[in-house]
Amino acid sequence: MSRIAERFARLRGEGRAGLVAYLTAGDPDPDTSRELIAGLAAAGADLVEIGMPFSDPMADGPLIQAAGQRALKAGMNLRRTLAMVRHLRRRDETTPFVLMGYYNPIYRYGPQAFAQDAAAAGVDGLIVVDLPPEEDAELAGPARAAGLDLVRLATPTSDERRLPQIVGGAGGFIYYVAIAGITGTRRADTDAVAIAVARLRRFTTLPVAVGFGIKDPDQAAAVARAADAAVVGSALVQRLAANLDAGGRARPGLVAAVLGDVQALAAGVRWARSRA
């Protein structure tokens, strides 16, 4: 069983949803980023989603755009992202690591080589935002061969004609994008999310994680009542950005501040169903 499947099985056993924490690799600098991401699981993240910085992140709002820019400026690239995962994996055997990003850096690296290197580094899944089912065969083949789950996205615009195609080749879990919009902008409407997740479950038995527009523990808890996991990204990146000095360097309390938010979100997710 893959780490992702195992983790969702365990969450099901505990009768709760999980927290997926997103941070961009290398933000604000490689060392701080490594320390931060290494601390996510202990702070309560059940899955860790690591952003691969890209110059032109068309599905991201200003917060994650800026995170990617900081990382690139600090010298981050895809090879170093994989090296970071390799390092993290040595210290953590069980937490699923999912890489999220855009296709061009992967294509430049070579889909085959990338899938092999990512799997060897300890990556469990891939989310490639600009690779819809129509275009993902080129990566899906190598990913499957390497034992990686290619996670697919469903959105408020995915109608019932499209959903079978989306879930058909999906691996790991379905990532439901809670808003029609980019990251870090609108707040997700948790009632609409519950309806959308129920609809998705008619098409798939895969776990459903919900992200985009989840900003605080209450909202994460509300989502956790309907979905198998809540994904929080921009809110963490915002906390990170608030702990940078004028020159964009990490201030001393940055790691603790971000991990503090992760703890609060994890608590929200854990209590969600008992409070319901």
Place this chain on the structure above:
Amino acid sequence: MQAANTLRGGPDAAGHFGIYGGRYVAETLMPLVLAVEAAYDEACRDPGFQRELDYYLEHYVGRPSPLYFAERLTRHFGGAKIYFKRDELNHTGAHKINNVLGQTLLARRMGKTRIIAETGAGQHGVATATACALFDLPCVVYMGATDIERQKPNVFRMKLLGAEVVPVHSGTATLKDAMNEALRDWVAHVDDTFYVIGTVAGPHPYPAMVRDFQSVIGRETRVQLQKAEGRLPDTLVACIGGGSNAMGLFHPFLDEPGVAMIGVEAAGHGLQTGMHAASLNGGVPGVLHGNRTYLLQDEDGQIRDAHSISAGLDYPGIGPEHAWLHDLGRVEYVAITDAEALEAFQLASRLEGIIPALEPAHALAHVAKIAPNLPRDHLIVMNMCGRGDKDIFAVAEHLGVRL
């Protein structure tokens, strides 16, 4: 299906020209992109749609644009016979309006009530703002903050026409970032908004659709040159930003083996300096803005900043059909520097009384290189795809003249 015996049958049903093109967009946009494709297919089957477009092209844009024998330039170069396809005489001063009217009519057909666009030089933004004024549609134009600075007259024009011009500060604050921002807007306004893309790029069906709307340039040229010379041209020359004016001129001739075609990219400070916008001459294949094509990028797949004196050519990608034609060797792609374009800009002004936009000045600079060595009966058609009014401030600055 791409028929084996034609170069004009692409793309395939999934929008691919060979390995290029496709639909590399976020899942949120996929249903919208598919809806545009379905609506466009339906419009193509409806003679009423083409009739309506033709009406506006004739009475509003002023088509057909003349095919003009540039006699003094021909004599000056002393070789090939040079014709200009004068799309700079179109309403709004460039070829962009041909495509914008097509897409705006399609948006109306689809019941969309809000239009967005990206723009670099501002010509596509002006054309879109114009069509939106004509059809009473709210219009939001995304423009890089850097481009807003160097294309002030067009920014003011768009505002006069009632459009909202949104400065884009993200990334490198140029055309590619404006396109990112327009895509982000579209993701956030899926119900009411139509994205009018300004060149033969973006997800399928845009590259094919924009090409079809711009092909009026080549179709007219064919008829006009037949009338003037009784035959096909020998060489077609057009500048390439995303490649829409070039695709429009080339496409109707692709299956004519005797017609040579040259696309002129912007070499900026020179190809060897790395400060250029020549995706085919200095890039490698990648995926950006919904399609696979040649891109300026680094080893890590990060998109590199393009550099050109011409804001309209300052784009790190190129339409996927050009990428395909390049690999096939059907079209030759060359590059012209800022300095060479500036020289051609002045030459056309002085010898023909035509102040070209900096974009076609690149095409003319290449004509200047090849025409002298070609025989007098060699027919060159160059697409004079825009007029230079928008560029006089930038050119004056480069020439050290204070206005």
